[in-house]
Amino acid sequence: MKTLIRVCFVSLMVFGVASQFAAPRDDGAAAAAQGRLFDGLKRLDLHIDRAPTDDVITARAPSCQAPIQLTLARIDGGDADTLAKLRSPNDDIRYVYLGSADAQRNQMSILRRWLEAHVLFVLGRARIDAPSQLVFVELPRNCPDLAALPWTALSPGS
């Protein structure tokens, strides 16, 4: 009996380690965010022009020759410098996050949406947790029709 008790604890230890290492990884969440981004691009009928290099995706619309650049950016503003380097004066910007697509980064709106989605997830009302990344989109100004596209498809609201 004593041996059985010890074997039970050793088994629990092994299961404990195994379950931690079998749990979904953080890069799985990042992959899910990128998957949603690609799904959104398909819905908007945009074609990925170039495979992501440095996490920047280049896409094109059938109606416009100029490239559209997209990337996933941290919602806490931690990579604001990187985004600043990406920006071009000839482009319009869209910050897309959980059903909103704004020309200006609105941290309050982002925070409110994150909080709502996170609370819904914690309460079991939403299937996925609030993403920690928003979609940063650069639209060429010489194709004004692109601005009218429903960019929220890249990060749908809950």
Next chain:
Amino acid sequence: MQDLSLPCRTRALRWSISARELGVWSLATVAIGYFARDVRAATDVGEPGLQAVIEGIVSESAFVVFAWILILTRAFGTLTTEAASAKQLWGALLAGAISVAPFRLANASALAILGLNFLYIPGSRQAGRDIAWCLFALALESIWLSSLIAPLHVLVGHLDARICVLLLDLLNMVAHAQGGVVANATTGFSVMIWSGCSSSYPLAAVALAFTVVTIYTGQRPQLRQLPFLAASMVASIVLTEWRLALLAIDQPRYEWWHAGPGTSIYAIVALGLAALFPAMAARSSGPTADLPRHQRLA
């Protein structure tokens, strides 16, 4: 005739392990579940191996590691060698089984159940209580840092932003708070106070540090120590507010305090404050004559 009237505890000896061994097994099981998450996080970043294991363990705060060392040494050194009861055995197995689940909250629940289990070890009441206090503090810290409490930290972050504006005003800078965002108008720099940066975030760690140092110094957590615990928390909040204000000055200072040498300075001051208040509480309580020296040091 004497054999027929053997007490229950003696009969239990035939099949059960000792309370000390059960304590060590159950603590080791829950501790492995506790640290496996950090070790996995370390292996996600680097190569798996001994280095990742060490990085995973030391990534926790110094007081978490200290708490586990204190708990295990107390269990080894002071728990009774009498046979564990069936209730304790089932409690320990339940805690171990819950800790298998790869969620922070599951581990917190396991720590709390194990703590309750240690409260009722016959023959080692005081050692069991010491271990239980540390386990409860670890459970509180796990829950406090979980995503369940994150909305609260975000809301506190809004309040922090307002306090930050006041502190920047003391430094002759004009700043505005909008939600959790501090916009420094003087330098044109702004920071967002996220849940992990809010002043409420380290409070459970402060409570853990207080508990561990109190028990290590041979004291018992008591109501009369509450003012010292409150003072320790206020000191932590003030320290965090000043750090946030320094982060919001400009980009170079943000880098210095967020990822540069400033992080070490902050950590050292936080560590010092966390140890100072329980030490003051111990001093105000008088000499630790209630426990023998070997028990105080565990």
